[in-house]
Amino acid sequence: MKHYYSYENFQKDTRELIQRVQSVKAGAIVAIARGGLTLAHCMAEGLAIRDLQSIRTELYDGEHKREGLSLFGACDLSHVKSVLVVDDIADSGETLQYVMEYLQKKFPDVVFTSCTLFYKKSSCFEPNFWVNEADAWIEFFWEKDFVSP
Amino acid sequence: MKHYYSYENFQKDTRELIQRVQSVKAGAIVAIARGGLTLAHCMAEGLAIRDLQSIRTELYDGEHKREGLSLFGACDLSHVKSVLVVDDIADSGETLQYVMEYLQKKFPDVVFTSCTLFYKKSSCFEPNFWVNEADAWIEFFWEKDFVSP
Numbered sequence: 001m002k003h004y005y006s007y008e009n010f011q012k013d014t015r016e017l018i019q020r021v022q023s024v025k026a027g028a029i030v031a032i033a034r035g036g037l038t039l040a041h042c043m044a045e046g047l048a049i050r051d052l053q054s055i056r057t058e059l060y061d062g063e064h065k066r067e068g069l070s071l072f073g074a075c076d077l078s079h080v081k082s083v084l085v086v087d088d089i090a091d092s093g094e095t096l097q098y099v100m101e102y103l104q105k106k107f108p109d110v111v112f113t114s115c116t117l118f119y120k121k122s123s124c125f126e127p128n129f130w131v132n133e134a135d136a137w138i139e140f141f142w143e144k145d146f147v148s149p
Numbered sequence: 150m151k152h153y154y155s156y157e158n159f160q161k162d163t164r165e166l167i168q169r170v171q172s173v174k175a176g177a178i179v180a181i182a183r184g185g186l187t188l189a190h191c192m193a194e195g196l197a198i199r200d201l202q203s204i205r206t207e208l209y210d211g212e213h214k215r216e217g218l219s220l221f222g223a224c225d226l227s228h229v230k231s232v233l234v235v236d237d238i239a240d241s242g243e244t245l246q247y248v249m250e251y252l253q254k255k256f257p258d259v260v261f262t263s264c265t266l267f268y269k270k271s272s273c274f275e276p277n278f279w280v281n282e283a284d285a286w287i288e289f290f291w292e293k294d295f296v297s298p
Contacts, residue, residue, distance in 0.1 A: 007156045011294050018295060031186070033201045034193055038291075041186035046295030052182045053222060054203040073202060074223045142187075145160050146167060146195030 003136040005117075010141060013117050013131045014039060018046040020129045024113045027080035030055055032099055033073070036087035038142050039117060043086060051080065055103075057095050069098050077107045085114045088140060090130065093123030100125070152285040154266075159290060162266050162280045163188060167195040169278045173262045176229035179204055181248055182222070185236035187291050188266060192235060200229065204252075206244050218247050226256045234263045237289060239279065242272030249274070 021043075028051035031040030037054065044052045056072040077083055085103065090096050096114055103112055118138055119130035170192075177200035180189030186203065193201045204222040226232055234252065239245050245263055252261055267287055268279035 014295055015297075018297075031203075033203075034190055034199070037180070037190040037201065037203075038187045041183055041190075042291050042295045044183055045291050046297070050183070050207070052186065052203075052205065054180075054182075054186075054201075056201065058199070072225065076221065142191050142194050146163055146191045148164075148167075148195070 001136045002139050004139050004144060005141060007141045007145075010039075010042075010117070014042050015046065017115055017117065017129060017131050018043055020131075021084060021113065021115055022047070024082055024084060026082045026084040026113065027051065028053065028077055029084045029086055030075055030077070030099075030103065032057065032085070032087040032095060035089065035140070036116075039088055040086040043084070049084075053077075055099060057099065069094060071099065071102055075103070075106075077103070077110050080110060082111045082113065083107075085112055087114075087116050087127075089118040089120070089134060089138060090116050090123040090125055090127050091118075091120050091134070093120075093125035096127060097125035150285045151288050153288050153293060154290060156290045156294075159188075159191075159266070163191050164195065166264055166266065166278060166280050167192055169280075170233060170262065170264055171196070173231055173233060175231045175233040175262065176200065177202065177226055178233045178235055179224055179226070179248075179252065181206065181234070181236040181244060184238065184289070185265075188237055189235040192233070196233075198233075202226075204248060206248065218243060220248065220251055224252065224255075226252070226259050229259060231260045231262065232256075234261055236263075236265050236276075238267040238269070238283060238287060239265050239272040239274055239276050240267075240269050240283070242269075242274035245276060246274035
C-alpha cells in the first residue's frame, strides 16, 4: 500500500519537528541526499541555520546491505559543537546508522542528533527525533510531483 | 514589494524547468545551498539523477575568496561529463558566476549548465536556463512556511 505524503502534510510535520529539535541548538545541519534534502532545507530556514551540508549514500549491487553502503561527500564540521543529521525516513535504518557512526568517528567532539519525518518500527536505528510512524510505503511529494505522467 | 512564491507555483515552474534541461543529459546535479536545495532535490527526482551534491557560499572570510564570496563543500565530479548547477534565483548573479567559474576550473573536462527558477535582468550572470523574470523580492515558500509566526 502506497501512502502519498503531500506538501501540506510535510509543512505541518516539519514545523512540529522544528519545534522538537529547538533544544539541540544545532550550529549546522547535515542532510542525507537525496531524501533528506528538502526537509533539511526547510528546517534550516525555520531554525535559521545557515550552515547546511550534504552527504550521499549509495548501495552496491549484489552485496550485503551493510558492507555495500558507500558514502560520498566531505563535511566540514570541525567548527561546530552540535549538528543535526536529517533524513526523510528511517526505513531499514541502515543509512542513518552508518552515517551517524561515520560522522561521530570523524568528528568525535561534535554532538550529533538525528531526526526524520518517518520511523518504521522495524528500523535498526531509531532517530533521536521523529514525527510519524510509517506502516505503509511513503511516497513523498518530491518523488511524485515532478515526474512526467 | 514582496512576492510570495507558493509550492503550487514552484511545482508548475519546476516541471517546466525539468523539461527544458532534459537535453543537457546531466549525470549529476550540484545544488547551491541553501536556496537551491529544494529545487535541486525535486529536479533530481524528476530527471532520475541520483548523484546530487551541494556547495555552499557565504559572504566574506574563508579560503576561496573573491569579491567577498567564500565557497564551502567539496564536489566530486570527475566521473561525469555533464553537470547541472541549480540555484533558486540569479539575483545579483555573483554567487552563480563564482560557483560556475570555480567548478569549471576544478573540472575542466566537465560541461556545466546552470539553471534557476528566477532571473533578474540586473544580474551579472544569466543562467543557461531560467523560467521567470523577477521584478520584485521573491519570498520562496521554504523561507516563509516554516518560520513560527
